[in-house]
Amino acid sequence: MGMTMTQKILAAHAGLTEVKAGDLIEAKLDIVLGNDVTTPVAVDVFDKAGFQRVFDKDKIAIVLDHYTPCKDIKSAELCATARNFAKRFDITHFYDVGNVGIEHALLPEKGIVGPGDMIIGADSHTCTYGALGAFSTGVGSTDMAAGMATGENWFKVPSAIKVTLVGKFRPHVSGKDVILHLIGLIGVDGALYKSLEFVGEGVAELTMDDRFTIANMAIEAGAKNGIFPVDDKTLDYVKGRFTREIKIYEADADAVYEQEVVIDLNTLKPTVSLPHLPSNTKTVDEVSGLAIDQVVIGSCTNGRISDMRIAAEILKGRKVAKNVRCIVIPATQEVYMQCVKEGLAEIFIEAGCALSTPTCGPCLGGHMGCMAAGERAVATTNRNFVGRMGHVKSEVILASPAVAAASAVKGAVACPCELEEV
DSSP, X not given: XXXXXXXXXXXXXXXXXXXXXXXXXXXXXXXXXXXXXXHHHHHHHHHHTTOOSOSOGGGEEEEOOSSTTTOSHHHHHHHHHHHHHHHHTTOSEEEOTTSOBOHHHHHHHTTSSOTTOEEEESSXXXXXXXXXXXXXXXXXXXXXXXXXXXXXXXXXXXXXXXEEEESOOOTTOOHHHHHHHHHHHHOTTTTTTEEEEEEXXXXXXXXXXHHHHHHHTGGGXXXXXXXXXXXXXXXXXXXXXXXXXXXXXXXXXXXXXXXXXXXXXXXXXXXXXXXXXXXXXXXXXXXXXXXXXXXXEOHXXXXXXXXXXXXXXXXXXXXXXXXXXXXXXXXXXXHHHHHHHTTHHHHHHHHXXXXXXXXXXXXXXXXXXXXXXXXXXXXXSSOOOTTTTBSTTOEEEEOOHHHHHHHHHHTBSOOHHHHHTX
């Protein structure tokens, strides 16, 4: 029986010739990740367990991104705990205010993760790195602590869903629309503890940023991980960034999948997820005109430079609607600097946007954009659960950067094509 791409990576890191869905294995880790929320819990577990050393200071990444720059005393104390741990063990990949970025944009950018890697992170959106052909998944802080100490973790080998992409994008459609459409099709538990494996001719249509966005939200369908094949675009991206050995795994021709979902990019429309589940999807034309109070453009899902360029192209020469607050958050310092160099920062500010330093901030109702009761936002983030961005009676609509920017201008949910018609 053949193996999927995910199963091959798991087998290799477990030192096995083959694995099958449902097997319990212990696998060696290439990277263990934590942030300012989850690392302090892991440190507490690490110390209580009596661990005296980390398995490899070069294979641990600690990124202070969720509530930073620190919004209050509690967040400052969490960051202090993480800083002290990083200093105690001389952690190589430690990122703090001033050189930080949102973790799942920062690690690929810095070349810390790459093709064929085995990655765990104490953050559910660690599945982002599947865009590079790596196995990456979110874990709890206890697993993070064990991983930092031993360099290993146990896994149940997931079964898989094949997602076949065909065709080419139409204007104003991107990777965000692909993943929202998919979650709408299969539901928030449609891929529960399964691997979403993206294949087909349409993969070549996707930029690396599209793939990061799609893999990032695999967890919103309940998936253990999402993963893309390694192709020329992948190799071009990691060239000059990733210095460890590149390992390419391919699914066997007779690999077993529980089901196949085909997505025709030719027919895909700009799509949004209405409150309060990512699976509550509608095409933009179905809900155009729905009034909003806030727009957030950023996050580990859509805060990369291509996202900034898409938003700036729509906002250039236009103004944010008077009834709307628009917050733009570049995902990393490098993206922020590129926004300055390309004049995007000026476009955002002239349009009436608030331009923030890199932070997760409003995505989890942390800071830089919490909402009051009755308010509604369009956001390029990844979750729209009850109370996700503030008050339990506020609402979040998930969208692409193009739709978010157009909505900021219109003061209501809008497709960029509506601005072109004016």
